[in-house]
Amino acid sequence: MEILVLNGSPRPHGNTSAMVEAFTDGAQQSGHKVSVVNVCQKKIAGCLACEYCHTKGNGVCIQKDDMQEVYPLLEKAEMIVLASPVYYFSFTGQLQCAINRIYALDKPKNLKKAALFLSSESNHVYCGAIYEYQNAFLNYLKLEDMGIFSAYGKENKAEEKLNDLREFGKKLK
Numbered sequence: 001m002e003i004l005v006l007n008g009s010p011r012p013h014g015n016t017s018a019m020v021e022a023f024t025d026g027a028q029q030s031g032h033k034v035s036v037v038n039v040c041q042k043k044i045a046g047c048l049a050c051e052y053c054h055t056k057g058n059g060v061c062i063q064k065d066d067m068q069e070v071y072p073l074l075e076k077a078e079m080i081v082l083a084s085p086v087y088y089f090s091f092t093g094q095l096q097c098a099i100n101r102i103y104a105l106d107k108p109k110n111l112k113k114a115a116l117f118l119s120s121e122s123n124h125v126y127c128g129a130i131y132e133y134q135n136a137f138l139n140y141l142k143l144e145d146m147g148i149f150s151a152y153g154k155e156n157k158a159e160e161k162l163n164d165l166r167e168f169g170k171k172l173k
Helices: 015-029 067-076 093-105 127-141 159-171
Strands: 004-009 035-037 079-085 113-120 146-150
Touching: 004 015, 004 067, 015 035, 015 113, 015 146, 015 159, 035 067, 067 093, 079 093, 079 127, 093 127, 093 146, 113 127, 127 146, 146 159
Parallel strands: 004 035, 004 079, 079 113, 113 146
Antiparallel strands: none
């Protein structure tokens, strides 16, 4: 299976990145192809709401930034993983920009499954991100929810949590 991970962490070796690495390791061990896009290291602007993509652009966004590297991966992906630290009750702004720009494709043709990885230093701060994931992202794109994984405080980078993510990646069908 082709899997696209949109990692919304600005920290290359932070807690969210550790979650992504563990999952990627397990998924690759089972033969899945995983592409990780660290959106915070990219120049991805927010959607302009210009409707070019749905009028003249035939699904192509008018903005020529690093999102152009993500679109071909989205078109091939059968599963998407949204990964983000939660600083203020939702996804990082950089990840939100990338999510909003999926609008140009409307519904990527091969995308069938999704998962969500969240990390924080506090518990009970995930409601906004989970709500958006479940009620907007999954429902609109009609994706199968493969799971929500979160870590907070001492759970971050804990071997037990990372093993859970590795196993999740290994068991994907």
